Amino acid sequence: MTESYGRRFGKRLRVENAPAMVTRALRNADMAVTEVRCDNPPLEMTGAFQREDAFVITLHLRDRPNREYWEDGRRALVCNFRAGDICLYDLKRNPAALLDKPYHTLFFYLPRVALDTIADEANVPRIRDLSCKPGAAVNDATISSLGSLLLPALRHPDQANRLFVDHVLLAVGVHIAQTYGGMRPVSRLVRGGLAPWQERRAKDMIAANLDGVPVKELARECGLSSAHFSRAFRRSVGVAPHNWLIEQRIVLSKKKLRDDRLSLTDVAAECGFSDHAHFTRHFVRIAGVTPSAWRRALKE
Template structure:
């Protein structure tokens, strides 16, 4: 598990949680973004504590039903309703959102400061976003949040396997989706038409390949071309057909295949050399991309070579 960290504590402590795993990124120039998992199968009953009052939102993906939930804002109960697992709920941290804890809960919280939404609007060439449209306690069937939340839940459970590009990309996508779906953002389509120039493409790929472990952030790479993160990500995908983190994953697999041709090189060493966290991570990703395990691929490759000779 990840350590709670600053956002794990800020969101977890009001819910009486000692362990609220979190992942944090700065994929936009002026804002930290975070995802926090909160779970308690045997909670202490009572009104939860106060979350930090700031110009930011929490977007929450509920991972289990929470029937008859009593929701509070600004010191009073505003609604009592059934919260459904799989639904998305929004909270404005300026309104002192709370709820009565009286049954087990399990949720993901995405921390999105106002500055992140303003950056998305600026990078998209769109007007400033006002308040997000939501009603306390009213859920949304949001397949995008559900999909991104599932991917990040896996990352929270295996933090050693998370590369920075994946985290940056996913949180950037989540922020842009929230801005469009709940903030009325309308992208300037002119910005999304072109890919990177050939020299930019070559340099970007070289930078990514130089760090197969994925510790470089999207912000670091985009800054080399004086581009915003969202502009760089869109242009890179147009040029290659893949977002940066997926392109890097395929380069890892390509590097691993080259190393697998060395007969006696252990899979554990290949895993680390190709940028994977460990052998288990290597086997899972390689099998997903190639369709067979690294060991099976190696046996087939060497068997083919022996037949040819």
Template sequence: MAASTSYGKAFGKRLGARSSGYASRALSKAMLAVTELRYDDPQHVLSTPPVEEDAFVVALHLKFFPRYRYWENDRPARESSLLPGQIIIYDIKRKPIFHLNDSFHSVHYYFPRAALDAVAEEAGVPSVTDLHYNPGVCMDDPVVRDLTFTLLPLFADPQNVPRLFMDSVLVGVAHHVACRYGGMRVRPVTAASGLTRWQQVRAKELISANLDGNLPLAALAAECGMSMRQFLKAFKLSVGATPHQWLLRRRIELAQMLLRDPDLPIPAVASSCGFSDQSHLTRVFTAKVGMTPAVWRRECRK
């Protein structure tokens, strides 16, 4: 099978757009991906069709697209407008194309059939047969919109985004899409009592041992003998934060401890705490503590 042209750099190249994205193996049987596209120079031509595959793309549009002319299987949909903050669904099997008659800015989630099947299998329910949508028509979806807005600042440097966080978001969006548009019906997650003591200790040990955030969510859940859905709900119930939020808290606590040593360079502190560099530490530390690491260090010495 030819490589997909519906996510990542190949996606951007196909449309002549700038792209930035992240691909995840959170689901062992399938790839999940998210791609930000910026198209600034309209060529007024039809887009190149994607490589045909059994996959869907769910796109959130961030800029008004006034005359959206769209085709599936060479059949035109009714002309419409794409509104900021709304989503549109594409079935790649149907050879979707559209007229590149205006600039756009959008974020696209890539879900192959195998990913939706894996989500259903983990939930212990029948597979999703299809996603239901009207071709070329955008829809309100507050869940996809709000989760996407949390990702937007991260596309500037996707290589330094913790896998734990991105895995959680992509699996969450896939689960939501399967339920809302695929009719998947899931049983309530049985995690009312949260994590047991040994599960909580083990989870925190693993996160602390992987402060760069590159521990896969699936591996963390498996260590606790739970599905990803069960683990995320139980962890938040027990700890009061998501695994990613607890990771950031642990990073900051360790950074504060190390910053008390006046002879330890701040870049070394950043490296020891799982940050990619000093500027990464400074951004996160300032957001959480309210001052830069250098200022915090000086305040501690007064």
């Protein structure tokens, strides 16, 4: 898995060696960091990234003046980066840049499901978007400091403390969620929402029964009427119970798509979808690409 992230970013940035580290500190979500350095750029555009519901945060470790940036094939802006600046990219927008100057950059991979999990574990509403101008330089001392802590681990992975790496990457995710996603810890319950124990119980039941759980059963476990439970779940989680169920099916399907022995129809059935078309429709809506495209990207 670690090597696949390194190959993925190395290929897009036209370099052969791109050390990476992955954390699974979050339930059902991978986060990763990749170091990419190039002293002799190829004078061409970066390769296309797989479109998906995920963000990439870059930390520039050297100055990069007049960096030219594109989104969805259109030139978006030219920006000067200083060492220590960061930039946020939405992988649904097909970000690209011109590789015309030497660069040394850390790439933090932060999928939507990781942001959702961070919000869920903090018992706060889920984040809808990150507030930052795409492609623009931002001075963020926290990410700069956290990134510097990871450099020794990336260069000497055999000596790296995995627990330390997990905590640093998790700190990056939480900082992004709070600073650019507007996530705020709450000292009281979300008005009209579920109590923490009710939310945990409902999510545990849904996650354990991906074929589906009747709302009335979830409501009964929480001591609420079906209508009250549905409203409170949406208020606390940000989506309806059925939508959260679909999201968990997609999380499971991504794990199963790594197994080439399973056909897409098999994956659909094992994840609780009625058929291949049903699976594909929801996968595209949540991940931004088809299951087959997502599987192919794993091998690149």
